[in-house]
Amino acid sequence: MLDELLQNAPVFLLLFARAIAMIETAPLLSSDSIPQAAKISLALFAAFAVHPSAISVGGMASLPGMTAGLFSMEYALLLVGEAVIGIIIGFFMTIVFAAASSAGQFFSLQMGFGASETFDPLAQIENPLLGQFLNMTAMLTFLLTGGMQTMFLGGLAASVKSLNIIELTQGRENVLSMLLGGLSRLFINAMVISLPILGTLLLTSIATGLISKAAPQINILSEGFPISISVAFILIMATMPFMVEALGRVLEGGFRALQDLYINTGGGIYE
Numbered sequence: 001m002l003d004e005l006l007q008n009a010p011v012f013l014l015l016f017a018r019a020i021a022m023i024e025t026a027p028l029l030s031s032d033s034i035p036q037a038a039k040i041s042l043a044l045f046a047a048f049a050v051h052p053s054a055i056s057v058g059g060m061a062s063l064p065g066m067t068a069g070l071f072s073m074e075y076a077l078l079l080v081g082e083a084v085i086g087i088i089i090g091f092f093m094t095i096v097f098a099a100a101s102s103a104g105q106f107f108s109l110q111m112g113f114g115a116s117e118t119f120d121p122l123a124q125i126e127n128p129l130l131g132q133f134l135n136m137t138a139m140l141t142f143l144l145t146g147g148m149q150t151m152f153l154g155g156l157a158a159s160v161k162s163l164n165i166i167e168l169t170q171g172r173e174n175v176l177s178m179l180l181g182g183l184s185r186l187f188i189n190a191m192v193i194s195l196p197i198l199g200t201l202l203l204t205s206i207a208t209g210l211i212s213k214a215a216p217q218i219n220i221l222s223e224g225f226p227i228s229i230s231v232a233f234i235l236i237m238a239t240m241p242f243m244v245e246a247l248g249r250v251l252e253g254g255f256r257a258l259q260d261l262y263i264n265t266g267g268g269i270y271e
Helices: 001-009 009-025 036-054 073-113 129-144 147-162 165-170 172-214 220-266
Strands: 117-119 125-128
Touching: 001 036, 009 036, 009 073, 009 147, 009 172, 036 147, 073 125, 073 129, 073 147, 073 165, 073 172, 073 220, 129 220, 147 220, 165 172, 165 220, 172 220
Parallel strands: none
Antiparallel strands: 117 125
16 A cells, blocks of 8 residues: 555655645634644644545546656646635535534623623634534534544545646636625524524513513612523523524535535535
């Protein structure tokens, strides 16, 4: 196997470029808390795992520029192209995951936690506490449902079988459509996840407003925030199974979008 890797070193380097670019942009794996050595090791292992399918008939070894040598301009462009494919896959999954933190931001302000923003090491952004909680829930759902295996077996192995930079350039309309569709579904998914809590908090605000009109002697500012926070936490506990199921469907929809990209652009089969 080692002799075969040495003989096909240009192909292995292309696979490594795609894998490390995907790892550096994918959710969970791109966190700064993960050592860079671990990311490189994982990329090397992923490239080693998909190497046999890449050198098969019609694989990467047949791409134009592969016979020009490691230090040719054609090979350098192929290397950049493989990194672009990995970035697209990882960035799209990041868009899918952003629905969780966006859902938390939707009702954080309504429940009185709008000013409680702290740095989220997983999302790498300033995020409200509820956004961090839902982002962590999405990460655990991702691991529990086998998303890591699906992302590598489906997002990397299947992309190697069915997609290269030449086909991606020819079908760039499909890539643009996938990214724009992911951005539009981001807000729809976030609204669906947060709607039960957001709607109930809206009714709670209306009820407290009516109480303040009926009984002006009640200090609604001191009583309204504890009520909203208590109602929100009770709803979060009650709707947690729904949230986990909704997050699982969001992740499944993201993988289906990648499947459609592989089929429509590369003509391959998502396995």
